[in-house]
Amino acid sequence: MRFGMHLRELWGLPLGVVASILLAAFAAAWSVAHVSVLPPRLEPRELEMATAYTQLVVDTPHSVVMDLRQGTHDLGPLKNRAGLIGTLMASAPVRAYIARHAGIPAERLHVAVPRTPEQPRPVDRTGSKRGPRDLLKSTDQYRLEIQANPSVPLLNITTQAPTAKVAEELANAAVTGLDDYLRHLATIEKTPRSMRVEIRQLGAAEGTVINRGIQLQVVGVVFILVLALSSAVTILLARVRRGWQLAGAFGR
Numbered sequence: 001m002r003f004g005m006h007l008r009e010l011w012g013l014p015l016g017v018v019a020s021i022l023l024a025a026f027a028a029a030w031s032v033a034h035v036s037v038l039p040p041r042l043e044p045r046e047l048e049m050a051t052a053y054t055q056l057v058v059d060t061p062h063s064v065v066m067d068l069r070q071g072t073h074d075l076g077p078l079k080n081r082a083g084l085i086g087t088l089m090a091s092a093p094v095r096a097y098i099a100r101h102a103g104i105p106a107e108r109l110h111v112a113v114p115r116t117p118e119q120p121r122p123v124d125r126t127g128s129k130r131g132p133r134d135l136l137k138s139t140d141q142y143r144l145e146i147q148a149n150p151s152v153p154l155l156n157i158t159t160q161a162p163t164a165k166v167a168e169e170l171a172n173a174a175v176t177g178l179d180d181y182l183r184h185l186a187t188i189e190k191t192p193r194s195m196r197v198e199i200r201q202l203g204a205a206e207g208t209v210i211n212r213g214i215q216l217q218v219v220g221v222v223f224i225l226v227l228a229l230s231s232a233v234t235i236l237l238a239r240v241r242r243g244w245q246l247a248g249a250f251g252r
Contacts, residue, residue: 020234024227051160052167052207056175057200058082058153061193078153081197086114086146086155089178098177102170104142114148114155142166144174164207171205
């Protein structure tokens with residue numbers, strides 16, 4: 001009897017309040033970590049997202065972009081070629097080259113190809129079929145978005161990855177993997193060097209975390225929401241129980 005009284009008013013609080021606090025604390029911990037009971041383990045979840053950015057120029061061996069002796073009218077075909085190459089980066093062979101340089105599985109790499117007048121929205125292509133579960137692991141994915149400049153033969157490459165370092169590596173790997181694939185294809189097709197497309201990266205990629213401190217924010221939001229909901233349920237149950245007790249008393 002005495003143990004029950006202590007349990008109902010642990011630390012001076014009603015049992016329902018204590019249960020709500022404990023439930024909210026568990027939910028907050030689960031929102032940022034994988035909780036295991038057997039064996040006891042707390043493994044942090046990957047909630048941060050990072051991005052990196054780089055650019056590459058589609059050019060010829062005797063640079064049309066850098067050589068002032070070349071006319072600007074020659075940029076038109078190269079601009080169209082840049083859009084073609086940007087779309088090619090979503091193909092399975094090129095994704096395999098990029099993934100190999102980045103050190104990630106090719107099926108986890110999502111590539112959004114450049115927009116065109118025929119396709120105004122970016123199309124996300126990947127080696128695996130996507131489903132509703134991908135929403136739960138959106139921060140633990142590797143994304144590559146390609147945008148073609150409408151005026152010059154320039155491709156803008158933006159990546160998303162769990163960390164800034166990995167995002168940088170993925171952006172640089174996109175350029176290196178594409179270059180390796182084009183060289184391999186030119187060798188197979190026996191394309192003369194003077195007729196090959198050259199791609200040049202404009203500086204190494206730099207990555208940054210775009211949602212720094214997300215763990216603390218998620219913990220706070222989940223704790224408050226679960227505490228509010230569980231407290232509301234506790235109050236409702238207490239009122240229902242009180243109503244039953246009053247009905248029973250009047251019934252006597």
